[in-house]
Amino acid sequence: MNSAQAQKTENRRLKKTIRILSTGAKGGPGKSFLVKNLAGAAAREGYNVGLVDFDTQRTITKWLQRRLQYCPDSPEIVGYEADPHDVRDASEVLSIEEHDIMLFDTPPAIDQSSEVLKTLSFGVDLVLVPTKVGISDTESAETLLRALAQWKRPTLSILNLVKPKANRVIGLAKKRLVRHAELCAVEIGEYYDFLAADEVGLGATEMRKCTGGEDIEAVWSAVRRRVGLEA
Numbered sequence: 001m002n003s004a005q006a007q008k009t010e011n012r013r014l015k016k017t018i019r020i021l022s023t024g025a026k027g028g029p030g031k032s033f034l035v036k037n038l039a040g041a042a043a044r045e046g047y048n049v050g051l052v053d054f055d056t057q058r059t060i061t062k063w064l065q066r067r068l069q070y071c072p073d074s075p076e077i078v079g080y081e082a083d084p085h086d087v088r089d090a091s092e093v094l095s096i097e098e099h100d101i102m103l104f105d106t107p108p109a110i111d112q113s114s115e116v117l118k119t120l121s122f123g124v125d126l127v128l129v130p131t132k133v134g135i136s137d138t139e140s141a142e143t144l145l146r147a148l149a150q151w152k153r154p155t156l157s158i159l160n161l162v163k164p165k166a167n168r169v170i171g172l173a174k175k176r177l178v179r180h181a182e183l184c185a186v187e188i189g190e191y192y193d194f195l196a197a198d199e200v201g202l203g204a205t206e207m208r209k210c211t212g213g214e215d216i217e218a219v220w221s222a223v224r225r226r227v228g229l230e231a
């Protein structure tokens, strides 16, 4: 083994790369938010993390740039940019083996007929579908969840941007979503502290104090268990 390979092995906790996709049928439910926060939580636990940005808005790439600029001592997360319309790009990034955990972010409102979405869905260990609680959001999520169920892809839907006192709509959203896929038992609230973490390129669990950080910690635990990672 040459020194570069030795270095790679030394920086890893897992023998096999675990791949997780965050996607959704609508714009803005927190797809990028989720990968940033899970990446931060995983990196904090010493996993070697890679993040792939399929969104031409380059939300993830910019977050990684802020991380380097404002928090240069935070654990390294390696970023990759990919073309949302290029299936070869999807296959190429799926073949990357040098990280413990690879997280993939997709663009707004990716269509379920997209070959890129299909390729990514079949190449990952878990598909995450964050959604807001309202009926138009959960109905769009349902369409995507049905397709993922047909493809027999392991999927976890997650309610995000949940406002306090929204118990009735949360209940209705859960009843719709649970028909198609496993639903994460913990929903993520809407907290301004998440935006403060975002400003400096950190995930909520990497901040010294972050209201809502326990929601991310709990979702990370659920995801970790779902992909077979020990705590």
Ligand SMILES: Nc1ncnc2c1ncn2[C@@H]1O[C@H](COP(=O)(O)OP(=O)(O)OP(=O)(O)O)[C@@H](O)[C@H]1O
Pocket: 024, 026, 027, 028, 029, 030, 031, 032, 033, 034, 055, 059, 106, 107, 108, 109, 160, 161, 162, 188, 189, 190, 191, 192, 194, 195, 198
């Ligand atoms: N739980 C939350 N609490 C507070 N702000 C949040 C939360 N989740 C997401 N946001 C914020 O909401 C906005 C939309 O989130 P994000 O960009 O992650 O959505 P997206 O699904 O990736 O959007 P797009 O479809 O444009 O890619 C961002 O400003 C993000 O920081």
Ligand SMILES: [Mg+2]
Pocket: 031, 032, 033, 055, 059, 105, 106, 107, 108
């Ligand atoms: Mg996004």
